[in-house]
Amino acid sequence: MSVKAYIAPVVDSTAIFKEGLFNGKVLFCTGGGSGICKEMTRAVMRHGANAVILGRKIDRLTASAEELSKDTGKTCVGIQADVRQPKTLHDAVAKTIEKFGRIDFVICGAAGNFLAPISGLSENAFRTVIEIDTLGTYNTIKATLPHVRASKGSYIHVSATLHYKGTPYQAHVSAAKAAVDATSAVLAVEEGPHGVRSNVIAPGPIAGTEGMDRLGTKGKAGETAVTAMPAGRMGDVRDIANTAVFLFSDAAAFITGQVLVVDGGSEHLRTTQ
């Protein structure tokens, strides 16, 4: 008799957490125009928050902000900014305060990635990813911290699991994300006494994201990987969104300085090939 493999359910956070959980709160999300960060924003808005999403592509931001506002009944504003340029972030923070009066939650999610071996990676290519992921995180923290202190708010940094081992062709991202994890831990320790929490979400393979596409996981190799996943499926953007809702909520009030791996158990999987 064959046993049907278990497949973990995918749920919306509104099925678990109450709708008005984040009423009156404001989210500031870099990289919020698409992918994981857009879905994190959608979930936080569904629980009552207004949001500002930031990115370099204004057309995509405007379309996403409109869609998120329509979908959630809250207000989302898209502001063009490059996390490598602190002035654009300071200007965006000023606009956020002018519009909403506060910042409670920050998602540092802007990131860059491509596959390249160290031998084929130019100095500028390595520096570019460090500047987007690591410096971009630092710049976002610097620009928002006074307001997050004022609201006794919370940070979520979007990292990865690539740097726990030697992942080929990912030296630039591995170095950048290791630094993000470390920065978050220090932020948690320094700002805890001011009422600010800081945590990292480390997503595993999440279907349909630009990151997965760029890592070339489409096709047969991707399908084989899924059958071996302890959760029985690829990650869904809602898995990460639900984690963000939990971490921003007071249910996580005693959780700070942590890295939460959300990967369906794949980090612990050792294949025999």
Ligand code: HXC
């Ligand atoms: C080698 C490359 C390259 C590639 C770019 N470069 N792509 N080198 N292989 N595939 C080099 C360029 O030649 C250049 O170096 C340098 O990188 C900078 O490239 P630009 O195109 O000038 O930079 P920019 O326009 O700022 O673009 C940044 C980018 C780009 C990171 C290169 O890919 C980008 O904007 N990405 C944002 C979207 C994205 O990547 N999202 C996915 C994130 S997912 P030279 O020497 O020629 O000047 C993620 C999750 C990871 O991070 C974990 C997944 C599990």
